[in-house]
């Protein structure tokens with residue numbers, strides 16, 4: 198991988214929507230989250246942003262990087278050939294400060310009795326005593342990128358919550374619970390509010406394809422009628 | 423239940439601090455947690471993700487191994503949504519590894535870890551991509567943690583009691599004493615950019631690798647060695663179980679599958695600074711090679727990323743070798759006894775897997791200190807789903 202020290206110009210949208218510019222030398226193999234850490238630790242301790250895992254698993258670090266929703270920890274500096282990076286908080290969420298937005302509005306609409314699903318690896322193998330299915334966490338890391346990218350401005354619970362409803366329907370065995378989930382998806386701020394732009398699927402960092410889940414729900418709705 | 427009016431201030435917002443907050447809230451204390459960034463933005467969020475059943479420590483320290491066994495089983499019960507439980511396998515790759523086998527199994531059994539050798543053919547049935555030259559395989563009850571979701575499940579539990587106040591983006595910059603008693607801490611609120619004073623009756627330093635720096639603010643010399651290590655992730659999941667090398671615990675010997683990734687770790691170097699922002703290329707090359715030794719197909723996988731985090735080891739040593747030999751156990755220090763500061767306790771070291779136990783040990787120490795006999799209840803209660811952390815809005819922040 199390309200590893201050189203280069204000078205980066207990083208512009209960050211902060212309080213009162215003002216942009217603040219930082220110029221610093223960084224190893225090009227680092228990521229945008231490393232750059233934000235470097236700015237906070239060495240230049241401006243007041244810079245606020247969310248981060249935790251630094252490897253694309255927790256979902257806290259999503260922001261808008263050069264106009265596109267991305268995970269800051271999975272965006273490598275060496276992809277920016279002109280060494281210029283603009284970082285803005287996600288759209289559609291209430292801003293708390295700098296790059297920190299309140300994603301509670303999205304998470305509170307997420308469904309799921311369990312965050313686990315079956316893995317794709319070695320499905321049909323024998324399993325040790327006590328293991329019935331090989332399990333892994335769901336793809337959706339609740340980063341909010343899809344909600345931010347979605348151009349729909351009317352009342353809409355958003356792509357990730359709808360994807361979670363469809364995932365839960367596929368896991369549920371209880372008919373009543375399934376009906377309830379469908380009812381939620383078919384409310385006016387559910388599937389019908391989606392305008393089929395599908396930017397959600399484009400920006401999703403973990404390939405949830407929320408657009409596909411929304412289409413599944415749409416199909417269920419037309420079958421129900 | 424005995425009610426008490428003590429207000430506890432916890433400095434730090436990693437797994438240790440959050441589990442301590444939860445435990446104390448259940449015991450009826452009012453707790454304010456102060457974290458300079460987002461919760462788990464220190465070491466906790468970045469760890470390797472292994473739910474340690476203790477087998478890794480069985481040959482080195484039976485007590486740590488035993489505690490990991492108890493705690494990993496408990497976490498599976500109280501936080502099922504934050505754990506992938508597919509068990510773990512230790513594999514011997516060569517004759518050197520084989521020499522440890524019998525002792526390893528015995529040490530596991532002595533620590534109540536149900537380790538069991540399985541035929542190699544069965545090992546390949548469970549994990550098809552394993553190196554075909556393995557000489558032995560031992561099953562243990564390891565698993566994978568989602569570090570963020572485990573920690574915020576505890577935070578959700580704390581918020582649910584109504585006793586917790588969570589101040590993220592607040593950095594402690596001074597600890598204010600009157601003689602031997604701490605009266606308050608000064609924080610900078612990075613959201614409002616204002617200085618604030620937070621009063622408290624008892625203060626807990628749960629600053630992980632920063633705990634030494636925090637203790638210094640109270641004039642206390644607390645020996646903490648930030649000991650960073652690198653992890654490397656590839657873009658595809660190739661196993662279900664955590665697979666470790668069967669030999670003395672060392673570098674690059676654990677492969678942890680997680681979600682759609684395969685993560686190999688780790689390394690260890692010495693640093694006085696817990697804020698590390700470099701990933702040595704030699705570590706990446708070494709980890710890559712180590713992963714290929716266990717899973718040859720790792721060499722065909724696409725690079726995902728590499729990152730580092732600092733272990734909060736208790737003790738001081740000037741050489742890497744010395745630091746490597748520092749215990750992986752945790753310690754709770756009552757600074758009244760050791761440093762003449764009446765109302766502060768530090769908790770350092772341990773594992774993400776032992777966060778609950780660490781919270782319980784500090785809370786027990788605190789209760790004893792203030793003469794209250796209240797039992798911890800964190801082992802009995804199933805934690806709320808991690809999403810409950812967001813219930814009240816503002817990403818769980820309470821101010």
Ligand SMILES: Cc1cc2nc3c(=O)[nH]c(=O)nc-3n(C[C@H](O)[C@H](O)[C@H](O)COP(=O)(O)OP(=O)(O)OC[C@H]3O[C@@H](n4cnc5c(N)ncnc54)[C@H](O)[C@@H]3O)c2cc1C
Pocket residue numbers: 433434435436437438439456457458459461462463464465466467468469470471472473474592593594595628629630631632636649650651652653687688689730731732733734770771772773774775776
């Ligand atoms: C490379 C590596 C791999 C690991 N792998 C595993 C594993 O697989 N399984 C496992 O169980 N454990 C693992 N661990 C161990 C585990 O990650 C740590 O023991 C644990 O996360 C420590 O948690 P903590 O809360 O004590 O510290 P931290 O998570 O570091 O929390 C301390 C917090 O204090 C905050 N803070 C510091 N100064 C201030 C201040 N002045 N004001 C306010 N807040 C402040 C920091 O921002 C930080 O969030 C690993 C560790 C490393 C380094």
Ligand code: SF4
Pocket residue numbers: 336337338339340341342343344356357360397400401402403404405406407
């Ligand atoms: S669906 Fe994808 S983009 Fe949307 S919140 Fe989940 S992970 Fe993020």
Ligand code: FES
Pocket residue numbers: 230247248249250251252253254255256257258259268269270271
């Ligand atoms: S910090 Fe966890 S996804 Fe980026």
